[in-house]
Amino acid sequence: MAIDNPEIADVEVKNDENGRAVKVTAKATGVAKVMLSHEGAAPIMATVSVTDAKGEEPEVKIPEKAPEVEGLSETPEAAAGMADEAVEAELAKLDSASDFTEEHKEELKKQTAEMLLNLNATLKNEEIAKPAWNGDFSKDLEQFGLKPGQTAELGLKQIFDMEQSELKVELNEAGEPVSYFTRLHFDVTPMVEIFNGDTAIDKQEFAPDTELSGEVTFTLPIPDASAEKFAYNKVEHEHKGTKEVRWTSRKGSKGTWHVRVSSKKFSPFTLVFTDEAEPSNGGSGWVKPAGGQLQHRSQCECQGRQIRPVAAERKGLVVPLHRRYLSGERVDRA
Secondary structure, eight states: OEESOTTTEEEEEEEETTEEEEEEEEOSSEEEEEEEEETTEEEEEEEEEESSOOOOOOEEEOOSOOOEEESSOSSHHHHHHHHHHHHHHHHTTOTTGGGOOHHHHHHHHHHHHHHHHHHHHHHHOHHHHOOEEESOOTGGGGGGTOOTTEEEEEEEEEEEOTTTSEEEEEEOTTSOEEEEEEEEEEEEEEEEEEEETTEEEEEEEOOTTEEEEEEEEEEEEOOHHHHHHOSEEEEEEEETTEEEEEEOOOBSOTTTOEEEEEEEEESEEEEEEESEEOOTTOOSSOBOOGGGOOOOEEOEEEETTEEEESSOOOBTOOOOHHHHHHHTOOOOOO
């Protein structure tokens, strides 16, 4: 016995006290042809037409895997090309660009390419980047028109946006070229892949600005250079015109620094590196800044009666007014 379209129905021959019978189990709407052959007789051809499938309810699965990643280079050659453009674009903004030699530029591009490769490796690491889905997402899947007997496999896509991110280049106090990110921008999107049995038949993304029934925890990577330079990090998120911010604790170690972020609302997330600590009224959840502007408290170290900024001033870096005042120095803008 054979069926030309097993996605529509399962067919089997059964023997009982009444003789032989053909059992048809519908799985989805559609048409399938069945051929039944037996000894000493011509094959019997039949058509199975399912207009209202009565199989099992759709099943929701959450695979144990890292997110899909786009926008980041997977090969050294691709990372080098991406880094070349980013460093040249940043140097073009600086009045002090003439201070950078060709050797400096090559070193900056090398550092940036290594950062891009590391960001990609962190997000591909299942132990670090595997999303955690907490809740019942059945209602969220209704929009995809799942049929009885089908399986929906949830997943996450994270797209890195270099143009919306912020790369900085400078010469440190020793005159050495340094490249680091101050902002990393990711568009995070839930996805669903639909299966008939073991066969994948469709893959779709949820609409922009989706709000799910449950919460998803995912990973945003931190470059080593940013972790070394800045004391804190926060995540900025804008959903349907509302800005939210959350300070996050770093996890991992050199080469695997990252933060874990939980949210029901999905649209772009920006990981910001800063020397400003969380405001005392920040709490542990998402905070809506007053007036739509992010307001933070500066973090300083106190030594007796002297107050000095945490971050050291570096060549090519504009020092904010409050730091200039606290340090007693006057620093002119470039």
